[in-house]
Amino acid sequence: MALDFYTNPMSRGQIVRWMLEESGLPYEEKIVAYGPEMKGENYRQINPMGKVPAIVHEGRIVTECAAICVYLAEMAQEADLAPHPDERADYYRWIFFAAGPVEAAVTTRAMGFSPQPDQEVMAGFGNYDLTMSVLEGALSGRDYLCGARFTAADVYVGSQVDWGLTFGTIPSRPAFDTYAARLRDRPAYKRAKARDQALIEAQNQAQGPQN
Template sequence: MSRTNRLQDLIRVLRHHPGPIGGPELAAALDVSLRHLYQDIAVLRAVGVEVVNEPGRGYVLPPEVRLPPAALAEPAPADGPAALVFYTNPLSRGGIVHWMLEELGATYRMVTLEYGAAMKAPEYLAINPLGKVPAIRHGETVVTEAAAICAYLADAFPEAGLAPPPAARGDYYRWLFLAAGPLESAIALNDLGVAPTPEQAMRLGCGDYWTLVDTLAEAVAGRPYIAGDAFSAADVYVGSHIGWGMQFGTLPRRPEFEAYWAGLRERPAHRRCEAHIEQVLAR
């Protein structure tokens, strides 16, 4: 069954059921799994159909809720603009993906989730079982983890030119995933005051914090971009970590980092993301 038919059936059952209906009962009525049900409810909410979950009672579609045409339309192809939904919180790593989306110039719908109940609701756990943001839904594809999302989007929208040609992706993959793995782990350990001994560092995938700092500084020294002669998704991810790291004191303000970040932070796409955060904080 297509998603269009699933959404139509879901709305029909909710509209005609006398009162709230529990998730298992609703899934059984639709002949879908609970996971598919939660994902479809998340899709409806993403396009503006507010399906209400009454605690202890179940789901209900309030009679005053209007159904936008997009809720019943056939989803766009996997690379179509209407198919891209971005789940985030402005004060999260979702900012990395937001910047990436703005660099792409893609059309997307942003769904902002508050920390706490909204991220742990079954509808969102069907998107990301960890209950964390960011995540994206692109057509039928769900991707979580900021680095993975950046890499995926660069490939899904090749016209944006945010990934090098496959034969030239050595540095691109190397630094993108070094920042996502060893760098994040080392920063977290250092920020928590954990100083592994040399023997312990050998057992850690991240190794030694200061060795990582030196390695990353050398990688960006005298270079506007980290993976070749053009800006890429690796710069979005690595640049975000360097910018945030210096801002919050988890990375030292080394001249190499300052120069590299100065060349990225004024990009129009990044400035739009900063303006969005400023608006949110002002509210």
């Protein structure tokens, strides 16, 4: 099975690498540099947006982290990361909640602006505090988003929680902290992070000391 993984270690490609490690599918990594390479004509044939990550699986292109995670879960049936019938509602609900309201709430806050009260309906996610409270509720009283079992939803949503706690874009709350700790203990998570960290260190060394 031919599966090419286009990424940069300092990107959301870390989400997809973790998913690939969980899936057990063999893949070939292709590091894409920011700047002319990522925005150039060659890579835009893979992703016209000129951003990573992306995968090409047997000639089929998939972009967007949430879509890639769902796709890989379906391809890697032996890994049992796709939802069972009774898990589908929570699985799809929380993946797309993270891709929509959570992403929007965190991004707008990080950029220094928030919807005014009369704009909250149009914004879709309401406001940051509401979004965080709903996400907290989804994780309270359960080990994973679909209940007791880890799925691809935990890779995608868990990556946002993990990243947010690390960089302060998601508040430290018991439900978030214990969930992130549980995910960080997974062998596939550790392998993925180790590989991306090694790539980051290699890039830093290649750039040399900064004045």
